[in-house]
Amino acid sequence: MPTVLDLMRRLHCSPDTPSARQFLCANFxxxxxxxxxxxxxxxxxxxxxxxxxxxxxxxxxxxxxESQRTQFVATPNDRWxxxxxxxxxxxxxxxxxxxLCKGKGWLVIxxxxxxxxxxxxxxxxxxxxxxxCEETGTVYCPTSxxxxxxxxxxxxxxxxxxxxxxxxxxxxxxxxxxxxxHGIDGKYVRLFAQLPNARWSAPQRLxxxxxxxxxxxFDSGWGAIMPLRG
Ligand SMILES: [Zn+2]
Ligand SMILES: [Zn+2]
Numbered sequence: 606m607p608t609v610l611d612l613m614r615r616l617h618c619s620p621d622t623p624s625a626r627q628f629l630c631a632n633f634x635x636x637x638x639x640x641x642x643x644x645x646x647x648x649x650x651x652x653x654x655x656x657x658x659x660x661x662x663x664x665x666x667x668x669x670x671e672s673q674r675t676q677f678v679a680t681p682n683d684r685w686x687x688x689x690x691x692x693x694x695x696x697x698x699x700x701x702x703x704x705l706c707k708g709k710g711w712l713v714i715x716x717x718x719x720x721x722x723x724x725x726x727x728x729x730x731x732x733x734x735x736x737x738c739e740e741t742g743t744v745y746c747p748t749s750x751x752x753x754x755x756x757x758x759x760x761x762x763x764x765x766x767x768x769x770x771x772x773x774x775x776x777x778x779x780x781x782x783x784x785x786x787h788g789i790d791g792k793y794v795r796l797f798a799q800l801p802n803a804r805w806s807a808p809q810r811l812x813x814x815x816x817x818x819x820x821x822x823f824d825s826g827w828g829a830i831m832p833l834r835g
Contacts, residue, residue: 609825610656612799613641613648615762619755621714621743628660630755635662635670638826643758646793647673648800650826673829676809677820685804685822691794694778700765706757707747710764713754717744761792777833783807786816787833797821797828808832 618629632639632655639655640662641648649670652658662670691697702708716722717738724740725732734740748754756762759774767776776791786808797803800823809817818829 607799609648609650609800609823612796613650615756615796616641616643616646616648617755618643619712619714619745619758628662631660632656632658633660633662634658635667636674638670640670644831645790646797646828646830648797648821648826648828654825673818673820674827676817677822677827677829680806680820684806686806688794688798688803688805690781691778691789691805692798694791694794696767696769696776696778697791697794699768701768703757703760703764703766705745705747705759706764708764709747709749710757710760710762711748711750711754712745712757713748713751714743715746717742759792761796763792763795767791771833775833780805780807780819783816785810785812785814786819787814789819789830789832793830797823797830800828801825805830 613632617631618626620630622630626644629642629644632641634640634652637652638649639652639658703710706712717735719737720726720735720742722742724735724738724742726735738744760766770776777788778791778794779788780786800821803821803823806820808819811817816832818831821828821830
């Protein structure tokens with residue numbers, strides 16, 4: 606069984622995340638919690654139960670965490686549902702090995718061998734864009750969960766992904782009985798369901814087809830999952 610910290614690490618973004626969002630590449634501190642987030646979901650545990658964390662969330666980004674926390678505290682006990690109802694969705698019954706990470710769940714960034722990290726290749730007197738790395742000079746290589754690896758964005762570190770994905774990217778799992786929410790990505794359903802005694806609550810309705818985050822609670826902390834947009 607993965608620990609809560611293992612599951613938090615699976616939410617860390619890759620090291621090539623743009624600098625304004627670099628704090629998403631590791632756990633960070635905010636509002637008395639240590640938090641992991643990839644921008645699409647977050648897991649928070651109280652600072653006193655977490656390993657020391659040196660990275661503080663920029664203060665202009667605290668309001669989102671604060672509003673989620675306020676809503677979390679205000680959600681009555683009888684409004685939390687087990688993850689079984691989401692996990693049992695037909696789309697999550699047939700899985701296949703993830704193609705991006707070749708079933709390993711983790712990736713590491715390496716210099717592209719084809720163009721030697723230049724992003725382009727010289728043929729005769731002309732330069733051509735490198736198709737292997739799409740001109741970035743770097744490639745993602747599948748790996749086991751090593752120190753320098755980050756979780757695969759498609760399967761969230763699992764190595765397996767649902768066969769049915771939207772646009773080759775998302776696997777929308779609708780929330781039963783909640784028609785104003787498009788649903789949440791199956792990769793988060795599968796990840797969050799592994800938190801001890803995980804439960805979710807219906808998101809706040811913002812308009813006919815828009816809603817807030819789906820809050821999650823578990824034995825030693827809480828979290829949130831952003832809804833997919835229609
Ligand atoms: Zn290349
Ligand atoms: Zn993968």
